[in-house]
Amino acid sequence: MLRRIVFGLGLMSATVLSHPASAEAQRSLQVVISKATQSMKIYDGETVVATSRVSTGKSGHTTPSGIFSILEKRKYHESNIYSNAPMPFMQRLTWSGIALHEGHVPDYPASHGCVRLPRGFAKTLFGMTEPGLHVVISDEPVEPVRIEHVNLFAPLKPMPSEPLLSDIDLRPTVKRKTPEPYEVAMNSAETAPDMTVTASISPVERAPLKILVHRRGERETVHDVQVLLNYLGFDAGPADGLAGSKTRDAIAGFKRWKGLPADGARISETFLETLYRTTGKDLPPAGQLLVRENFKPLFEAPVGIREPGKPLGTHFFIATGVDPMQEKAVWHAMTLPNVLTSAERGRLGIAPEASESSASEALDRLDIPSEVKERIATLMSNGTSLTITDQGLGPETGKGTDFVTLTRSKPQVATAQAVSDKPSKPRRPSLRSYRNGVGLY
Structure with missing residues (x-):
């Protein structure tokens, strides 16, 4: 009886309105955390399916803001820095130690950088998610809104898995001098009454693509x-983006x-x-598009950015209802505040006083090659996401991660103190670790 009462008290601070029944449905979820309101909302598209109070990092141990994804899940975990502090239902967001987990949730920030969840809800959320699910942490509340744009990818029908046969009878093309009968291959009305043969074009199940568009920087150059x-x-060594x-x-x-x-x-x-x-080449455009799948680099390509002296801003888009047979997808967008320092603006070639673009304006300014669009369209599935940002690969993006985009709403923020259980993993891994033959990251 006491256990039931304690479990019930844990759920008082959280509300679960629905629960995705399949892995395919789970991919469309988005976890959105506001540090200003110390709250979490879980969205399926624009629909809120669960809410909860949370406790983020306190002063000196600030929880980083940005766009993350779940990298690892453990039902029970202990911190190896803070006296083996228990972290039940841990869901890792960075390899430097930021995670969601069960813990004490007062009405104010109290953690050492992680996001604490109430008892009961932490277990419920653990059952609702899978690795790769996006988690957005912002200072002020943000919410997804539906968006349509020509630069948002739409799936293409899969190609037939076997050749289609013609419904036209085959006839010889060379005149024969002999009157003797001969045989030719022809369609059989018995096997194909409607005189057609249809190949199988069932879509192949794939993990969601994670796409990042950013300004080209030193690595790409x-x-x-x-x-x-x-x-x-000249022997410049392997093309790894590192000037050795x-x-x-x-x-x-x-x-x-x-x-x-x-x-x-x-x-x-x-x-x-x-x-x-x-070398007879044209100078590359200002942007770079990178694609990952299952935490691994897939491919990358240059893209154009119109009005390069104006900041793009930081925007996150996710596709749901991806239907290759109908060649349709539903996209939702969130814009996160992200203040660039004067030094960053100068390094990126952004005018000091130029204002950021909205999500739709940022998409307007991208020139994505048609072959890149087509390749993504043939690979995308439910939960495919796109992040647009002025900054490149951040220090948390590395081997075994999706793209981690860190943001800040103020010029100066405190450095997050990680609660890491893997101190052997470097905070900024070498780019050499990510070479896979198709990209550099």
């Missing part, structure tokens, strides 16, 4: 330099060949223009 220098015969000794020597060799100054910036605008012109 170095990668292109390595590819082009290797093409010209081979890459530096190859850059110096190219500068000597073209009579470029050896001092100053290693990769200057003059160097890039000369390198691209020498």
